[in-house]
Amino acid sequence: MKTRQAYPYWNPYIVGVGIGILIILSFVVTGRGLGAIGAFNGLMASVVHAISPDYALSKAAFSNYLSGIEHPLRDWVVIEIAGVCIGGLISGLVSGRFKFEVIRGPGISKVTRLIFAFSGGLLMAFAAKFTRGCTSGLALSGGSVMSPGAWLFMISVFIGGYSVAYLMRRLWN
Amino acid sequence: MELAAPLKYSMQIPEVYLLLFALLTGIAFGIFLEKAGFGNARKLVEQFYFTDMRMFKVLFSAIVTAMVGIYWLSYLGFLDSTQIYINGTFIWPQIIGGLVFGVGFVMCGLCPGTSCVAVFTGKLDALAVFAGLFTGLILYAEVEPQLAGVISYSSIGDISLYELFNMEYGVLTFVIVLVALAAFWFAGRVEERIAKRTA
Numbered sequence: 507m508k509t510r511q512a513y514p515y516w517n518p519y520i521v522g523v524g525i526g527i528l529i530i531l532s533f534v535v536t537g538r539g540l541g542a543i544g545a546f547n548g549l550m551a552s553v554v555h556a557i558s559p560d561y562a563l564s565k566a567a568f569s570n571y572l573s574g575i576e577h578p579l580r581d582w583v584v585i586e587i588a589g590v591c592i593g594g595l596i597s598g599l600v601s602g603r604f605k606f607e608v609i610r611g612p613g614i615s616k617v618t619r620l621i622f623a624f625s626g627g628l629l630m631a632f633a634a635k636f637t638r639g640c641t642s643g644l645a646l647s648g649g650s651v652m653s654p655g656a657w658l659f660m661i662s663v664f665i666g667g668y669s670v671a672y673l674m675r676r677l678w679n
Numbered sequence: 680m681e682l683a684a685p686l687k688y689s690m691q692i693p694e695v696y697l698l699l700f701a702l703l704t705g706i707a708f709g710i711f712l713e714k715a716g717f718g719n720a721r722k723l724v725e726q727f728y729f730t731d732m733r734m735f736k737v738l739f740s741a742i743v744t745a746m747v748g749i750y751w752l753s754y755l756g757f758l759d760s761t762q763i764y765i766n767g768t769f770i771w772p773q774i775i776g777g778l779v780f781g782v783g784f785v786m787c788g789l790c791p792g793t794s795c796v797a798v799f800t801g802k803l804d805a806l807a808v809f810a811g812l813f814t815g816l817i818l819y820a821e822v823e824p825q826l827a828g829v830i831s832y833s834s835i836g837d838i839s840l841y842e843l844f845n846m847e848y849g850v851l852t853f854v855i856v857l858v859a860l861a862a863f864w865f866a867g868r869v870e871e872r873i874a875k876r877t878a
Contacts, residue, residue, distance in 0.1 A: 515716040516714040516715060518733035518736035518737045518740070519736060521711045521712075521714060521740075521741075522738070522739070522740025522741040522743075523741070523744045524741075525711050525737065525744075525745075526740065526743070526744025526745040526748065527744065527748070528707055528708055528711070529741065529748075530744070530745050532704055533684075533745075533749055533763050534684040534685065534686060534752065534757075534758060535687060535692070535697070535700055536685060536686075536697060536700070537684075537685030537687055537688065537762055537764055540704070540708060540792075542791040542792035543791045545791075546812050546813070547816065550816045550817070554817075565820040566820075566823055566824070567816070567819055567820035567823045568820055580698070582697065582701045583701075585702050586701040587705060589701065589702040589703065589705020589706040589708065589709060590708050590709035590712065590792060590795050591705075591709060591796075591799045592705070592706050592799075593705060593707060593708060593710040593711075593713065593796075594709040594712060594718055594796030594800055595709075595800065596706070596709075596710065597709065598713055598800030598801070601713065601714065603718065603719075603800055604800050605800070606803060608802070608804045609788070609797075619804055619807075620803075620804060622786045622787060623720075623786070623787040623788070623804045623805070624787075624810055626783040626785070626786030626787025626788070626811060627783070627787050627807065627808035627810065627811020627812040627814075627815065628812070628814050628818070629782060629786065630779075630783035630784065630787070630790065630791060630811075630812065631813070631814075631815025631816050632815045632819055633776040633783060634776070634791065635776075635823075636769075636773070636775060637772060637776035638766065638767065639766055640790055641791070641792060641793075642790070642792040643766070644766055645742075646738065646741055648765070650742050650745035650749060651749060651760075651763060651765050652839040652840040652851070653766040653837075653839065655766055655767065655768030655770070657840065658768070658770065658774050658777065659773045659774075659776070659777040660738075661777070662773070662777025662780070663781040664781060665778060665781065666777060666779065666782045667727050667781035667784050667785045668727055668781075669778075669782075670782050670785050670786075671724075671728060671785050675728070677788075678725075678788070679728060
């Protein structure tokens with residue numbers, strides 16, 4: 507079988523400058539930066555609302571995304587993240603990196619990987635509610651406009667990550 | 680100046696064009712993230728094992744670029760910095776939340792934004808991250824009423840670092856650029872060291 511060679515990754519500094527320019531454009535046009543977790547909030551609110559409107563409106567965490575607006579999905583960050591999905595797909599396809607697979611370290615089973623992936627996602631969603639933003643909306647965008655909280659968040663993410671990295675090394679290496 | 684940005688206000692751009700701009704910005708963002716290697720959880724967590732610090736390099740070169748650009752645009756009067764959104768600071772929730780976020784990040788290897796790129800390049804582990812994120816949001820909605828006091832504790836409002844430190848905007852921008860350049864150099868040295876040790 508012929509193995510397709512993936513194109514190499516781009517230089518991280520070129521990518522960084524590119525994303526920086528996107529953030530500048532975003533502030534110039536809309537007055538705010540990029541985001542990510544907000545799209546999950548909006549999507550979740552609309553899904554819960556579709557299943558059970560009463561339940562969704564009774565929970566502040568969802569109703570905040572439902573009241574006073576036309577539709578929770580007709581939102582800047584939701585559309586932006588839809589774009590991220592499209593851009594990722596295009597780039598993955600043209601770079602030869604689109605492949606159905608479970609990314610994991612050599613020493614763990616697929617099931618272990620999926621359990622940790624699920625748990626990590628759960629912790630991040632919870633944490634992002636406390637911090638009011640994730641790596642995109644708070645660290646990248648807030649960091650660029652010098653929000654003190656964004657810098658506290660970034661430093662804490664690195665401390666949190668590095669403090670458990672050794673414990674988690676079997677997951678990845 | 681007449682045309683002061685944000686253009687959304689000064690030019691009264693219709694919502695549909697803003698959403699189109701959101702889509703195009705998102706597509707470019709997604710391409711950049713994928714090209715950086717961030718659709719792959721194992722590549723991203725190399726940051727935490729010092730073998731490839733590209734997460735740090737991308738994050739900080741993006742912030743420094745945007746910070747310098749936004750500073751100059753407001754200095755030259757093109758961007759009205761009083762009209763742009765600055766994330767509010769909640770000291771303890773953001774410290775504790777950041778620590779937990781970092782733990783979650785190493786456990787799953789992706790953040791909410793990069794998990795989208797991973798899912799759309801076929802990475803099935805990222806689907807589990809999606810499931811975790813959605814479950815987390817449902818659980819949070821259940822416990823939110825009990826947490827109301829905790830999550831708004833130690834708020835200092837929407838101020839910026841240069842206001843907090845009572846510094847000149849430009850001076851602080853320059854200092855952060857210098858620190859970032861030193862950090863990029865240091866990150867390169869760390870990678871070399873680790874590469875030599877494992878060779």
